[in-house]
Structure formats: C-alpha cells, structure tokens
Amino acid sequence: GENVEQHPSTLSVQEGDSAVIKCTYSDSASNYFPWYKQELGKGPQLIIDIRSNVGEKKDQRIAVTLNKTAKHFSLHITETQPEDSAVYFCAASRNTGNQFYFGTGTSLTVIP
Amino acid sequence: SQTIHQWPATLVQPVGSPLSLECTVEGTSNPNLYWYRQAAGRGLQLLFYSIGIDQISSEVPQNLSASRPQDRQFILSSKKLLLSDSGFYLCAWVTGRSARYTFGSGTRLTVV
Numbered sequence: 001g002e003n004v005e006q007h008p009s010t011l012s013v014q015e016g017d018s019a020v021i022k023c024t025y026s027d028s029a030s031n032y033f034p035w036y037k038q039e040l041g042k043g044p045q046l047i048i049d050i051r052s053n054v055g056e057k058k059d060q061r062i063a064v065t066l067n068k069t070a071k072h073f074s075l076h077i078t079e080t081q082p083e084d085s086a087v088y089f090c091a092a093s094r095n096t097g098n099q100f101y102f103g104t105g106t107s108l109t110v111i112p
Numbered sequence: 113s114q115t116i117h118q119w120p121a122t123l124v125q126p127v128g129s130p131l132s133l134e135c136t137v138e139g140t141s142n143p144n145l146y147w148y149r150q151a152a153g154r155g156l157q158l159l160f161y162s163i164g165i166d167q168i169s170s171e172v173p174q175n176l177s178a179s180r181p182q183d184r185q186f187i188l189s190s191k192k193l194l195l196s197d198s199g200f201y202l203c204a205w206v207t208g209r210s211a212r213y214t215f216g217s218g219t220r221l222t223v224v
Contacts, residue, residue: 034213043118043202043215044156089156091213100206100213104155 002027004092006103013080014111021106023090024072030092030101033066033073038087038105047088048075080110114139118203118216125223131176131190133219135203138184143205145186146213147178150200162186198223 003026013019025033031052036044050057050064050073057064061080066073077084090103116137125131137143147159158171160178168178175194179187186203203216 036213036215041218041220043204043218045215046212049212099161102156107153 002030002092002099002101004090004101004103006090006106008106009104010107010109012109012111015080015082017080019075019077019080019084019108019110021075021088021090021108022072023074023092023103024070025092025101026071027092027094028068028071029094032093033064034091034100035062035064035075036089036091038089040086044089077108080108082110082112084108085110114214116203116205116214116216118219120219121217122220123222125193125221127195127223128192131188131193131197131221133188133201133203133221135186135188135216136184137205140184140205140207142183143207145180146204146206147186147188148202148204148215150202150218152199156202160188193223195223197221 004023006023011019034049035047037047038044048059048062048064050066052068055066061078063076087105087107089105091100093100118135144163146161148156149159150156160168160170162168162180165180165183176190198221201219204213206213
C-alpha cells in the first residue's frame with residue numbers, strides 16, 4: 001500500500017517568513033495530493049490540492065509543488081501570519097480508489 | 113449544498129460503558145464514508161470505511177465497530193469502552209466525482 005512521510009513534525013517561523021512542509025509518497029499510481037489544515041479542536045479543512053498532471057498550483061499565499069519523478073510534494077506558505085498556526089496534513093490517493101493516505105502532520109507555529 | 117454533521121462534539125464516558133457516535137452527510141448520494149481517530153498530538157488513524165449500505169471495512173483490530181444503516185449515515189460504536197479509546201474521532205466523506213475528502217467537526221471522547 002501507499003506510505004506517506006511528512007517532515008518536519010514541528011515548525012516555528014517568524015511572522016512574515018515563509019514555511020515549507022514536505023511529503024514523500026511511495027505508490028507511483030497515486031495521482032491526487034491534498035493538503036489539510038487542522039485548527040485546535042476542529043476537523044481538518046482542505047486548503048489546497050494538486051493532481052498529478054500539474055507541477056505547481058498557487059492560491060494567494062499558499063502553493064503546492066509536485067515532483068512525480070521523485071515522488072514528493074511540498075506546501076509553501078509565504079508571508080506567514082499568526083492565524084496560519086495549525087497542524088497541516090498532506091495526503092495521497094489514487095483518484096479512483098478514494099483511499100486516502102495521510103502524513104503524520106506538521107505543527108506550524110507562527111511567532112508574532 | 114453538501115454538508116457533514118457529526119455529534120456529539122464532546123463526550124465523557126466511564127470505562128466499560130457503551131458508545132455511539134453518529135455521522136450524517138447531506139447533499140450527496142452514495143458517498144464513501146470514513147471514521148478516523150486522532151490521539152492527542154498524533155496523526156490520523158483510519159478505523160473504518162464504507163463504500164455503501166452495510167458495507168464496512170475495518171483497518172485495524174480494536175474495541176470498536178461501525179455500521180451504515182442508511183446511505184448517508186455512519187455510526188461508530190463500542191459495547192464496552194476502554195481508557196485507550198479516548199481520542200478525537202473524525203468522520204469524513206468523499207464522492208467519486210471530486211475525490212475530495214471532507215471532514216466533520218469531530219467528537220472529543222474522554223474515557224474515565
């Protein structure tokens with residue numbers, strides 16, 4: 001089955017700096033890679049996703065890059081703000097199977 | 113619109129007592145439904161998933177069971193809770209069209 005690894009497990013950045021979270025996956029058939037943000041006491045919320053036919057996707061301060069050859073994808077948050085502090089999860093799936101495999105999460109703290 | 117409801121939000125139960133957590137989705141039909149557990153500060157552990165009424169698959173052996181009596185209803189149960197059952201329980205759904213996971217707001221279960 002698929003194995004998704006996520007690094008780092010914790011990340012602290014100064015407000016205004018950039019944050020990068022990286023994930024690797026093992027199943028070359030995975031073709032959908034979402035990122036979720038989980039605030040304390042709440043369920044994870046989808047913030048951005050990318051499919052395997054695209055190398056990069058951007059939505060305001062958030063971007064995701066995908067390297068299919070190396071089987072890794074990354075979340076980039078620019079101009080970080082305190083409200084970006086949360087736990088972020090990456091995931092991988094085969095679109096048809098709908099079975100999602102999650103990374104172990106990154107706790108991001110943005111220091112004002 | 114498509115929504116997911118999960119209740120209760122918090123629950124404190126004594127060891128040995130039964131458990132029933134309910135999840136319902138609206139605005140879609142024939143979704144795949146999932147139950148996840150999240151221990152404090154940990155990642156998402158898939159417990160059960162269902163591709164249809166009365167079709168349940170278990171990912172890990174445990175003290176819990178799941179049922180899907182209706183297309184848009186998914187129930188997590190236990191006959192006798194253990195201390196180790198404490199955690200944050202999340203329901204999620206996905207449809208084949210978008211393949212995007214949507215999580216419920218979660219139930220914080222504390223077994224005392």
